[in-house]
Amino acid sequence: MKFPIVTFELPAWVNGIFSGRNTYFLTPEQKMSLVIHLAQQNSQRGGGPFGAAIFDMDTGQLLAPGVNLVVPTACSVAHAEMIAIMVAQKILGTYDLTSAGSGRYELVTSSEPCAQCFGAIPWAGLSRLTCGAPASAAEDIGFDEGPKPHNWVEELENRKIEVVQDVLLDEARAILNDYKANSRTMY
């Protein structure tokens, strides 16, 4: 019996965004603008309206982007945050981002992480989580964010993971509302 190999590959247009471009993002707003752009571009191409990226906190350099690939990969795990984590760890060759490079990496996401992605954050070795739209904004358009603990911010902070919320909130929320207005797939 031979079980299939599972693969995740960022779409060519994601690679294209960074070709010949400055990959240093210095402020929270610059980082959030990038992941909102990823969410928007992914949505326009029929994907889920979610983008994420991992940055070196000391230099602001992009390590790995992520977009929601649930539909094209037929995999419920493939949220933008999970893709960014998997690609970042592949680049650095470690399951613990605190052990490589600067050891201080930040996950920036266009929408607050769901229960799965929240649960993945402590294992990944991330030192900061920065969110755009709150979970309620994704829920307002019909996405289920799942059963996170009510004190999820405190749970991360207790594990020395800083949490920053509501960066470019209006722009982040607009991507979700636009997705709904265009009646795209909910899953």
Next chain:
Amino acid sequence: MKFPIVTFELPAWVNGIFSGRNTYFLTPEQKMSLVIHLAQQNSQRGGGPFGAAIFDMDTGQLLAPGVNLVVPTACSVAHAEMIAIMVAQKILGTYDLTSAGSGRYELVTSSEPCAQCFGAIPWAGLSRLTCGAPASAAEDIGFDEGPKPHNWVEELENRKIEVVQDVLLDEARAILNDYKANSRTMY
């Protein structure tokens, strides 16, 4: 800029276990025996002491096994439950297991899922979760199970996912204790 492709492949010994073998597992104990065997074999080969599998609830046929691949893939996401979910969805070609085959699939895991894998279960389209050792058993040997809601069983049952606990509890716990006794990597 070209980001790397992430791949997950079950080790050859996992494929080997099922070669020419009956892949129907009819009772909870038969299913749990299989995933405990996967956990034990993975542990003996230097992997994490965790095994999982997804079965068709109507026929008992194995759909996809999973073992913890965190160390060999250098990926914190690669818990046994996540591998089983990703392989199962790859086989059926859908991100929602309720939409394919019998539509009734069960995740059986040698240890209660951590916060990440708990959060992944509702998105996967699973209809039942069956656990061997409780989270406290993994925590007793030094694994962190992460911040799940205190009422996690109720949260799954509210989403029509049945939860069965403590199947072959002593055998499931023994794998964890053996891992600790052999001083293998904690992560």
